[in-house]
Amino acid sequence: METKSSDAGVPADYDPAQFPAFAVTVDVVILTMSDGELHMLLVRRGEAPYKGMWAIPGGFKRPTETLDEAARRELAEETGVDVASMLTQFGAYGDPGRDPRMNVVTVAYLAVLRDVGVIVAGTDATDALLAPVAGVLSGQVDLAFDHRQIVRDAIERVRVELEVSGIATAFVGPTFTLAELRAVYEATWGVQLDAANFRRSVAADAGWVIPTGRLAQPGPAGGRPAELYRAGRSWKHGGPIHRLTSQRRPERK
Amino acid sequence: METKSSDAGVPADYDPAQFPAFAVTVDVVILTMSDGELHMLLVRRGEAPYKGMWAIPGGFKRPTETLDEAARRELAEETGVDVASMLTQFGAYGDPGRDPRMNVVTVAYLAVLRDVGVIVAGTDATDALLAPVAGVLSGQVDLAFDHRQIVRDAIERVRVELEVSGIATAFVGPTFTLAELRAVYEATWGVQLDAANFRRSVAADAGWVIPTGRLAQPGPAGGRPAELYRAGRSWKHGGPIHRLTSQRRPERK
DNA sequence: CTGGTTAGGGTCGACACGACCAAATCTGTC
């Protein structure tokens, strides 16, 4: 608080009483698995600046709510989904000029949803888009503000979160096969995992997923029916749960 | 951005143009090793609210600087240390009422310093305190605002950072023995590490620490002189560097 | 010289992990 040393060109006794006013927004990167690929929700901006451009859903924080509450409110407004499930703050962004209108500091959140059927219905369909994350990262989709960097950080975060917490179950339905769960890891990390080893890794930490005893219908290509599981202990409780590092599966011939 | 659904008691079309004004501050948790224990820098508040109470150093962000720059400026002002070395953002805090005066959102940073000799000299000595982290966490030291929670999160972050990045070298001097480096892990995690196994873990990832060829003076209790190392590849570059998990050393008899 | 202390190096067993193979069970086609 006590300013002591002098900065170049700035008065030594910067008066905190006349603090500069900022707008504080909350942006939510909403991730989901669709068609075996990682997707994210984008909305089209209806106002300047960046009017007509795609952007991460978000909005102004209100003085009466916490940051977490603001994030959940925005998530609900954009998708109609009201989940306390998976909503993690992962960064704050406040570069000067990131919003040409005014001084804006945004707090970024990461949300993981398991299905998107109702999502696009929740908001205006013409203004919402479920874009593959790969396209956003590679620059095929231009985003407003510094949202591209925010998305980059979000993906990085979800990758480590997959490893350190059991967050993968948030991507899949209430009941799922191990193949579906494995697909989450494969899509997020861009690797191929051995099914047998993956099974053992999952079974290693007891209580994370629980077998239901029922069997799933095999796909159109056939194959042995897979057991159905449901999410056990939530990913919120535990610390490190399991590790699935670099097991690679050779090229499919 | 487009608000659609109605919230209870809140107008459905919340007008973003009349956005609420927030003050944005940057708080820095400055950690260092002192006397074999993890310590942090606290400053005494000179103004209301919480006047006379201990708090994390911090201050208002200026519209012309980024959040990172603000954090570095605060760190320099408080300690006289100007290091791009280790400064990591780890959280944003914006609960309503966290500052009784106004709406304040703070972005918290974590800084790691290797020595504190000049630190207390850099700021006003009567208003600065190098407090053991354990005392702060246990509540023996009361902090202003929600700074106790911020400190908790900072410690949690530095623990994982210690594991995932080679940040430990930021705690020690420009040249150090492996015993000093090991003490950083032991103090931060509250465990005892086997010296021989620790040596192997460090040597496992080449380039992290580099032997200087010189030897350190043994302590007053004698013992074989230890080799001196210097930090090699910075912790900023690489991703996961090494893993030191749960190796425990039995009670010293 | 002797005992205490610390650094550095070696060994060994347990266990985790990745690569690979085999059996079981389904779908679709011939």
Add this chain to the structure above:
DNA sequence: GACAGATTTGGTCGTGTCGACCCTAACCAG
């Protein structure tokens, strides 16, 4: 109905890591 392809599930095995433990080298204090 037989067969090929696909997929899940379970087993094996070699390699490497990790933790526990011991030993020696080198220093200090008496």
